[in-house]
Amino acid sequence: MVNIEELVESLAQDAAVVQPAPHPFALAAKWLAAAAAYIVLSLVFSGLRPGLMAELHEPWFLAEIILLGGILVATSLSAALLAFPDLHQKRRAAFAPVVILALFALTIIFSWHADNPPAPLPVHSYQCTVSIALFALLPAAWMFYGMRKFASTHYRLAGSIALLYAFSIGALWLRLHEQNDSLIHVIQWHYIPMIAFGALGLWLGKVMLKW
Amino acid sequence: MADKSEHFEALMRQALDGDKRAYADLLQETARFLRPFLARHLNFSTEVDDVLQEILLSIHKARHTYDGNRPYKPWAYAIAKFRLQDHLRAHYADHLRYAVELSEVENDLQEPVTKSGMTYESISGEVEKLPPRQAEILRMMHQEGYTAKEVAEKVGMKESAVKVAAHRAYKILRKKLER
Numbered sequence: 524m525v526n527i528e529e530l531v532e533s534l535a536q537d538a539a540v541v542q543p544a545p546h547p548f549a550l551a552a553k554w555l556a557a558a559a560a561y562i563v564l565s566l567v568f569s570g571l572r573p574g575l576m577a578e579l580h581e582p583w584f585l586a587e588i589i590l591l592g593g594i595l596v597a598t599s600l601s602a603a604l605l606a607f608p609d610l611h612q613k614r615r616a617a618f619a620p621v622v623i624l625a626l627f628a629l630t631i632i633f634s635w636h637a638d639n640p641p642a643p644l645p646v647h648s649y650q651c652t653v654s655i656a657l658f659a660l661l662p663a664a665w666m667f668y669g670m671r672k673f674a675s676t677h678y679r680l681a682g683s684i685a686l687l688y689a690f691s692i693g694a695l696w697l698r699l700h701e702q703n704d705s706l707i708h709v710i711q712w713h714y715i716p717m718i719a720f721g722a723l724g725l726w727l728g729k730v731m732l733k734w
Numbered sequence: 735m736a737d738k739s740e741h742f743e744a745l746m747r748q749a750l751d752g753d754k755r756a757y758a759d760l761l762q763e764t765a766r767f768l769r770p771f772l773a774r775h776l777n778f779s780t781e782v783d784d785v786l787q788e789i790l791l792s793i794h795k796a797r798h799t800y801d802g803n804r805p806y807k808p809w810a811y812a813i814a815k816f817r818l819q820d821h822l823r824a825h826y827a828d829h830l831r832y833a834v835e836l837s838e839v840e841n842d843l844q845e846p847v848t849k850s851g852m853t854y855e856s857i858s859g860e861v862e863k864l865p866p867r868q869a870e871i872l873r874m875m876h877q878e879g880y881t882a883k884e885v886a887e888k889v890g891m892k893e894s895a896v897k898v899a900a901h902r903a904y905k906i907l908r909k910k911l912e913r
Contacts, residue, residue, distance in 0.1 A: 531790065
C-alpha cells in the first residue's frame with residue numbers, strides 16, 4: 524500500500540472542477556414531481572375510480588389519501604437526505620417517514636373501526652399486490668438509479684425508504700383507480716405488502732447502494 | 735476554533751473549484767484529525783493507515799456530495815465512521831469464521847504436538863512452512879520451552895490469542911502429517 528502522503532498527492536492530482544450535488548430539497552422536489560407526473564399519466568390511461576369525488580367527502584378515505592401523499596412526500600425527502608453521507612446534517616428530517624407512517628397506521632385503524640358493517644370483500648385478492656408491485660417497478664428503478672449517484676452511509680435504510688417511496692406511488696394510484704371499499708382487503712393486499720416491500724428494501728439497499 | 739473549522743470549508747470550496755493545492759492541504763489536515771479517532775478504535779498502526787487510506791479515497795469519491803456551505807467535519811466524520819464500521823464488520827466476521835472454542839484449545843495444549851511422539855525437530859520443516867506468526871509461537875513453545883503466557887509477553891499478544899494461534903497451527907500440522 525502507498526503511504527498517506529503519496530495517496531494525498533495522487534488524489535490531489537485528480538482534483539478538477541466538481542459540480543456539487545443538488546440540495547436534497549431540490550432532489551426531493553424532482554422525485555416528487557416525477558411521482559406526481561407518473562400517477563397523473565397513469566390515471567389518465569387507467570381511469571379514476573367511479574364516484575371518487577363523493578368518496579373524497581368521506582373523512583377517513585380523504586385522510587387515508589392525504590397520508591398516502593404524506594408518505595410519498597416524507598419518503599422523497601428522507602431518501603434525498605439519506606443519499607448524502609451526513610444526511611445533509613438534517614438528521615431529524617431524514618426520519619420524517621416514521622411519524623407519517625405512524626399517523627397512517629392510526630388512520631387505518633380508526634377507519635377500520637368506522638367501517639361498520641364492513642364493506643364486502645372484492646372477488647380478487649393478491650392481484651392488487653401484483654398491480655402495485657408492477658406499478659412501483661419504474662419508480663423504484665429511477666429512485667435506485669438516482670441514489671446510486673450519491674454516497675449513502677445508511678444504505679440499508681436508504682433502500683427501504685426508496686422502496687416505500689415506490690410502493691406508496693403504487694398504492695396511491697390503485698386507491699384512486701380501483702373501486703373497492705373493503706378496508707380489510709386494502710390492509711391485507713395493499714398496505715401490508717407495501718410495508719413488507721419496504722422491509723425488503725433493507726436488503727436491496729445493501730445490494731444496490733453500497734459503495 | 736470557528737476560524738479553524740471555516741478553514742476546512744474554504745479549502746473544500748477551493749478544491750471543488752479544481753484547486754489541487756487546496757485539495758492536498760484539505761486531505762492532509764483531514765488525515766491529521768481522523769488519525770486519533772481511528773487510533774481509538776483500532777489496535778495496530780498499520781490498520782489505522784489502511785482504514786485512513788480507505789477513508790481518503792471515499793472522501794475523494796463522495797466529494798460532490800459536499801457543497802461547501804455546511805460544516806465540513808461532520809461530513810468527513812460520517813464517511814470515516816462508515817468506513818471504520820465496514821472495516822470492523824469485516825474484521826469481526828473473519829474472527830467469527832475462524833473462531834475456536836477456548837476449551838478445545840486448552841485440551842490441545844495439554845497434548846504433545848503430535849500424538850505419535852514425534853519431536854519438534856522432526857517436524858520443524860513443516861513448522862517453518864506455517865504463517866510466520868504461528869511458526870514463531872510454536873518455535874518458542876516447543877523448541878525454546880516458553881509457556882503460552884511467556885510467549886504472549888514476548889510477542890506482545892494476549893495469552894488467549896497465543897493459544898488460539900498455536901491451536902490453529904496444530905490443526906494445520908495434523909492435517910499435513912496425517913496425509
